[in-house]
Amino acid sequence: xxxxxxxxxxxxxxxxxxxxxxxxxxxxxxxxxxxxxxxxxxxxxxxxxxxxxxxxxxxxxxxxxxxxxxxxxxxxxxxxxxxxxxxxxxxxxxxxxxxxxxxxxxxxxxxxxxxxxxxxxxxxxxxxxxxxxxxxxxxxxxxxxxxxxxxxxxxxxxxxxxxxxxxxxxxxxxxxxxxxxxxxxxxxxxxxxxxxxxxxxxxxxxxxxxxxxxxxxxxxxxxxxxxxxxxxxxxxxxxxxxxxxxxxxxxxxxxxxxxxxxxxxxxxxxxxxxxxxxxxxxxxxxxxxxxxxxxxxxxxxxxxxxxxxxxxxxxxxxxxxxxxxxxxxxxxxxxxxxxxxxxxxxxxxxxxxxxxxxxxxxxxxxxxxxxxxxxxxxxxxxxxxxxxxxxxxxxxxxxxxxxxx
Numbered sequence: 001x002x003x004x005x006x007x008x009x010x011x012x013x014x015x016x017x018x019x020x021x022x023x024x025x026x027x028x029x030x031x032x033x034x035x036x037x038x039x040x041x042x043x044x045x046x047x048x049x050x051x052x053x054x055x056x057x058x059x060x061x062x063x064x065x066x067x068x069x070x071x072x073x074x075x076x077x078x079x080x081x082x083x084x085x086x087x088x089x090x091x092x093x094x095x096x097x098x099x100x101x102x103x104x105x106x107x108x109x110x111x112x113x114x115x116x117x118x119x120x121x122x123x124x125x126x127x128x129x130x131x132x133x134x135x136x137x138x139x140x141x142x143x144x145x146x147x148x149x150x151x152x153x154x155x156x157x158x159x160x161x162x163x164x165x166x167x168x169x170x171x172x173x174x175x176x177x178x179x180x181x182x183x184x185x186x187x188x189x190x191x192x193x194x195x196x197x198x199x200x201x202x203x204x205x206x207x208x209x210x211x212x213x214x215x216x217x218x219x220x221x222x223x224x225x226x227x228x229x230x231x232x233x234x235x236x237x238x239x240x241x242x243x244x245x246x247x248x249x250x251x252x253x254x255x256x257x258x259x260x261x262x263x264x265x266x267x268x269x270x271x272x273x274x275x276x277x278x279x280x281x282x283x284x285x286x287x288x289x290x291x292x293x294x295x296x297x298x299x300x301x302x303x304x305x306x307x308x309x310x311x312x313x314x315x316x317x318x319x320x321x322x323x324x325x326x327x328x329x330x331x332x333x334x335x336x337x338x339x340x341x342x343x344x345x346x347x348x349x350x351x352x353x354x355x356x357x358x359x360x361x362x363x364x365x366x367x368x369x370x371x372x373x374x375x376x377x378x379x380x381x382x383x384x385x386x387x388x389x390x391x392x393x394x395x396x397x398x399x400x401x402x403x404x405x
Contacts, residue, residue: 002337003241003294005293005296006295007295008317008344009302009348010056010345011301013025016310019314023380028317030377032322033363038374038375041363041371042364042385044360045343045362046357047360058072065396067393074226075251076227077228079225079251079254080151090157091156094153095152095223097224098114098148098221099221100218101198111148112215118218119147125200129196134189138152146250146271146272149250152221154189164185165187194222198220231258241400243292243295244294244295245262246284262291264284272300272303273300275298277324281324301344302348305350307353339364340364343395363382366405
């Protein structure tokens with residue numbers, strides 16, 4: 001038996017006025033999701049425990065079967081693992097976005113999707129300045145996969161710095177940014193770094209060139225997602241799986257590496273609307289020749305929600321269905337018995353352009369144990385099923401143990 005986990009990031013949504021009171025998932029043409037739903041089990045689950053900020057970090061921990069209340073230490077350290085960075089016991093890792101600020105507001109959490117090449121230069125140049133001002137204590141690391149995602153490591157932190165409050169930039173799009181700057185007893189260091197970045201990046205040649213092209217400048221860093229290194233039990237120990245993960249997002253790669261799962265590289269994977277959907281599915285099916293388990297994460301559904309474009313989110317969902325699930329359905333039918341779990345990490349609501357803690361819809365299907373389910377997979381049919389798994393981190397164990405399908 002092979003196991004496939006498909007994670008359409010942020011796919012869940014609330015009814016949208018522009019879609020006639022329907023959700024993007026209800027409007028989207030999804031014949032492959034609907035096939036799996038109509039022959040499997042659908043329901044609702046909670047991936048965001050009470051008291052946690054809804055985000056891919058918390059949601060993905062639950063999706064992979066780890067209780068965030070026990071295992072989550074922060075987003076930064078998970079991404080640091082992907083960079084090959086080993087954290088000392090008192091080293092604190094922060095996620096560092098390049099963002100666009102305009103007229104006192106956070107206009108874009110991705111700096112108008114600054115390119116990896118541009119971002120690498122901007123972050124490296126700022127790192128040299130920061131290390132002169134704060135010698136021996138801070139180090140910035142340019143991202144390896146996407147343009148706006150980067151890291152900051154603060155060495156030998158005081159205890160107070162670990163409890164500092166930071167706000168994810170994608171949660172405050174279009175809002176005055178100053179009231180969301182880091183807060184707490186030790187926030188001075190972070191606010192100083194962010195202030196220095198605004199002064200330094202504003203006049204950088206790369207940003208001047210971007211402005212001339214009509215693109216948003218990457219004119220500030222934004223620090224958040226801090227934490228110390230986590231300690232996750234391996235997938236082999238928890239579920240008996242040897243497996244791999246396909247994603248463009250460093251956070252997911254970090255979870256995979258801490259869980260003892262392989263990171264499967266796929267050409268053309270971008271984490272955006274131009275990603276290689278079909279390639280993800282092809283490589284996933286191919287990996288099952290040597291693995292028991294593979295997870296396929298798709299970011300475009302989340303990006304569409306943050307942009308606030310319902311039609312774009314509908315298209316992203318349809319692309320996931322056609323190119324990812326459609327390809328998997330064809331390929332897995334030839335490989336033997338399999339189970340598939342489709343599970344978004346959280347809602348990303350197009351009307352608010354941010355995440356929410358709503359219960360997410362899931363579907364589970366077994367090629368050896370087909371059932372009769374709803375003809376359409378959506379938030380509404382998942383709720384109508386009456387199937388509720390109160391804690392999302394239990395779903396993977398239920399699937400592996402044969403208690404779900």
